[in-house]
Amino acid sequence: MMLFKRQIVLSVFLLAAACGSPSNQATQGDTEKPQESATSLMEEETKNILFFGNSLTAGYGLESQELAFPGIIQRRIDSLALPYRVINGGLSGETTAAGKERIDWLLREKIDIFVLELGANDGLRGIPTDETANNLQAIIDKVKAKYPACQMVLTGMMVPPSMGGDYGKAFTAIFPALAKENDMAFVPFLLADVAGEADLNQQDGIHPTEEGHRILADHVWEVLEPLL
Template sequence: MKHIVFFGDSLTAGYGLKSPSTESLPALLAKKALEENKEFSYTNAGVSGDTSATALQRLPIILKEKIDIFVLGIGANDIIRGHTAQSMNTNIESIIQKIRISDHNTKMILLGMELPAWISHKTVSAYRESYKNLAKKYELPFLPFLLEGVIGNQMLNLPDLVHPNAAGYQIIAENVWPLLQALL
């Protein structure tokens, strides 16, 4: 059975959900895989508040596991906290390289993050380009914006309008599933 590590921040961890063990993105993808007879085991290695720098620091512990697929979704907190796109890019690239060095057979998926369209910020394109360029450089399956179609929608989010609720995660899982399904 394949083992998948979902590595990220609160969006991976399932922050604010009543039952992250059944409603988070990793749990929903595991359920979907089971329904299609593509069962896998997984580790939800999401830590609320993580930036690309703190994620890079905790990566060595995760790399002790046998990993068939590594789903990388980090950077939202870098953007929110105003870290530069360049520093985020450097950290995410280091994570990708360390995974490749650890086991060159591990497949990876990159989940992109950006500021939602309703927030204007002069560096929006730099973050977007960072993810796109890393996906291209390392030939990674790539979802440009993890929260596409969910962010800002009151019906799909917690009151902060940033963290998805259970219904929002259903949509996100549908968006991520084709990338994961292709690697299973």
């Protein structure tokens, strides 16, 4: 009889071990939760950089948008394992007036750093500089209102001498004034070392080649990197 009881106890023990006890199952579930939380945390920590501009940002004339300066900057960010994702919000032909209307759509996604590259098409069209400045300020205000903690960068631009000396001076002055007023990091002239260089521009003489975009990326990176 004693032997029979021992066999029963042993059978129950083996059956419980094979099925797994509730306490073991709870422990296993607990070990999965931190992994899930870590993955979610990593996704939450990834921040967005929005490059908002015209054909220069969009990479007009290049085989791929990734070859434009925002794409080059994304590769630098990746090489440094920094938790940032670049969003290319460039649109060829964009004016500041059109950008003022379009920015709302792009702000539906959280933005941590905002790089504003607009105004060149205004200058080429001879749009009054006050109007350009007001439109740029309106864009900046919309970003600030939606994401108060967003860090902001403004890229400066110039117009060809053919637009006239007075207009050129007034146009160039827009950008440092806005950057100072809004406490924005500032790239003095996005096309520095590229504008007017035939081998760094496409046949139209306006839009940079791949090599030209690498120089643009250097200018922006110098100002952007400290913010990362």
